[in-house]
Amino acid sequence: MEIVEYRDIHQTRLIELWRACDLTRPWNPPEADIERAIANPSSTILLAVEDEQVTGSVVCGYDGHRGWVYYLATDPARRGSGTGRRLMREAENWLRDKGCPKIELMVRDTNEAALGFYDSLGYEHQPVVVRAKWLIEPEGGSPTATVPRRRNPPT
Numbered sequence: 001m002e003i004v005e006y007r008d009i010h011q012t013r014l015i016e017l018w019r020a021c022d023l024t025r026p027w028n029p030p031e032a033d034i035e036r037a038i039a040n041p042s043s044t045i046l047l048a049v050e051d052e053q054v055t056g057s058v059v060c061g062y063d064g065h066r067g068w069v070y071y072l073a074t075d076p077a078r079r080g081s082g083t084g085r086r087l088m089r090e091a092e093n094w095l096r097d098k099g100c101p102k103i104e105l106m107v108r109d110t111n112e113a114a115l116g117f118y119d120s121l122g123y124e125h126q127p128v129v130v131r132a133k134w135l136i137e138p139e140g141g142s143p144t145a146t147v148p149r150r151r152n153p154p155t
């Protein structure tokens with residue numbers, strides 16, 4: 001397996017991979033997400049390539065305080081053979097080379113597989129809640145919030 005930086009020739013296969021890994025959402029058009037990730041020198045897309053096929057991906061970026069990773073994916077047919085671990089190591093190296101001191105990442109709380117994966121790589125639970133606000137409204141409108149704001153602690 002080799003790790004390479006994304007080039008335009010990879011686009012079709014990368015989007016297929018994200019779809020196969022259920023990482024696409026209507027409000028995150030993959031073409032636009034790819035364009036944004038490669039347009040800026042503080043972010044990149046790293047790919048795992050085996051037998052000239054894209055078998056894994058990770059998007060990483062340094063915001064000047066923390067490093068973030070997105071779209072970590074291993075082809076379902078290649079899971080459990082170290083691709084995800086290798087991609088995360090390369091993302092860590094890429095971010096460290098930029099001077100980034102710490103990685104943070106977001107995982108849907110229902111994604112038990114990814115949580116187990118990150119546990120085994122030493123990523124620790126953080127007592128934070130994520131809030132978000134659209135600055136450019138996605139085509140078709142933004143998704144409905146699924147978690148209501150809680151004003152008082154549970155009794």
Ligand SMILES: CC(C)(COP(=O)(O)OP(=O)(O)OC[C@H]1O[C@@H](n2cnc3c(N)ncnc32)[C@H](O)[C@@H]1OP(=O)(O)O)[C@@H](O)C(=O)NCCC(=O)NCCS
Nearest residue numbers: 021072073074079080081082083084085113114116117120
């Ligand atoms: C998460 C994902 C990238 C892991 O990729 P992978 O290539 O199968 O992972 P690896 O083979 O490198 O596994 C690395 C370690 O994680 C552990 N691991 C992998 N999947 C796991 C799971 N479902 N539950 C618990 N641990 C898991 C492995 O046991 C391994 O530990 P070890 O080296 O100590 O044996 C892959 O399952 C995936 O693409 N999932 C769908 C997309 C997704 O949810 N991405 C994360 C978005 S936040």
